[in-house]
Amino acid sequence: MIDSDAVTRAVRAVAGERATVRMEGARAGVVIDATGLSSADRDALEAAVRAAAALPGVAEVRVVVTAERIARQLVAVASGKGGVGKSTLAANLAIALSRAGRRVGLVDADIYGPSQPRLMKVEGTRPTAKDKVLDPVPTPYGVPLLSMGQLVDPGRALAWRGPMAAGALGQLVEADWGAVDTLVLDLPPGTGDVQLTMVQKYRPAGAVIVSTPQDLALIDATRAIDLFEKAGVPIIGLVENMAGYVCPHCGEASDPFGNGGAEAAAARLGIAFLGRIPLTIAIRTASDAGEPPAAGNGADAAAFISIAGHVDAWLKGR
Numbered sequence: 001m002i003d004s005d006a007v008t009r010a011v012r013a014v015a016g017e018r019a020t021v022r023m024e025g026a027r028a029g030v031v032i033d034a035t036g037l038s039s040a041d042r043d044a045l046e047a048a049v050r051a052a053a054a055l056p057g058v059a060e061v062r063v064v065v066t067a068e069r070i071a072r073q074l075v076a077v078a079s080g081k082g083g084v085g086k087s088t089l090a091a092n093l094a095i096a097l098s099r100a101g102r103r104v105g106l107v108d109a110d111i112y113g114p115s116q117p118r119l120m121k122v123e124g125t126r127p128t129a130k131d132k133v134l135d136p137v138p139t140p141y142g143v144p145l146l147s148m149g150q151l152v153d154p155g156r157a158l159a160w161r162g163p164m165a166a167g168a169l170g171q172l173v174e175a176d177w178g179a180v181d182t183l184v185l186d187l188p189p190g191t192g193d194v195q196l197t198m199v200q201k202y203r204p205a206g207a208v209i210v211s212t213p214q215d216l217a218l219i220d221a222t223r224a225i226d227l228f229e230k231a232g233v234p235i236i237g238l239v240e241n242m243a244g245y246v247c248p249h250c251g252e253a254s255d256p257f258g259n260g261g262a263e264a265a266a267a268r269l270g271i272a273f274l275g276r277i278p279l280t281i282a283i284r285t286a287s288d289a290g291e292p293p294a295a296g297n298g299a300d301a302a303a304f305i306s307i308a309g310h311v312d313a314w315l316k317g318r
Helices: 004-018 039-053 086-099 162-173 193-202 215-230 261-269 281-288 299-316
Strands: 019-024 027-033 060-066 073-078 104-108 128-130 133-135 145-147 182-186 206-211 235-246 273-279
Touching (some): 004 019, 004 039, 039 060, 039 133, 073 086, 073 193, 086 104, 086 182, 086 206, 086 235, 086 299, 104 162, 162 193, 193 215, 206 261, 206 299, 215 235, 215 261, 235 261, 235 299, 273 281
Parallel strands (some): 027 060, 073 182, 073 206, 104 182, 235 273
Antiparallel strands (some): 019 027
């Protein structure tokens, strides 16, 4: 006679409370709760359970894998124009939110100019897929990443029309994100097809808008804000990037892009001002080296961590 308790103990030894065992004669039925596991981890757990349950006398092992759908919030990081540091903010925001306790993933939805593989130090690493569903690439900072930059050859131009770009975005967002509960989307600049697809199909919880202080950038940022508001996507707030430069040699401060423009614009538009990020050589060199400042504890990390704190509080208060 088969010892059903022995089968249960063997299965629980590898699956813990995730597994429920039921014996019917010589047949072992096991239900596994795989909520939050990646596809690779699910497959490994199922194989381990099958092996553990195959004790002497067990004629058949049937395994059913179930998983609850995780409620995932999407945070869009957008700008009206390029060159304002949107991708740098997105990478550091994702890392800082992870440090705050969220399970964060990062989507590089800047289809035509993907830069997150370099920022997150995973250049040359390609994602795997199972049943045409992508598995995000782990990064050194605990934030899994998917980017078009991981799917095409370096330096190759993507001359795609809108529907193709929108389809690519779908593959990135609908990947196997496992336990991720907060997905940061680094959008391309402007208000084109990718942005429209994202707001219509994936409904972000909110959007963070990035601008430099000068008037031209703020004009374009206002257009991005208008797009999200018309689509019913709340604006979490506005970030002012490249806000002042301190000479590393003489210590003199200057404002090559102006000062306070984004904060004034936020007040005028009735949206939150999330903070400033200074224009520093340290942030630029760290970003180029794939070492986002938010992963450290220096002065440059503080600005990103403060902004992430505001975003985290906004998400909790929804």
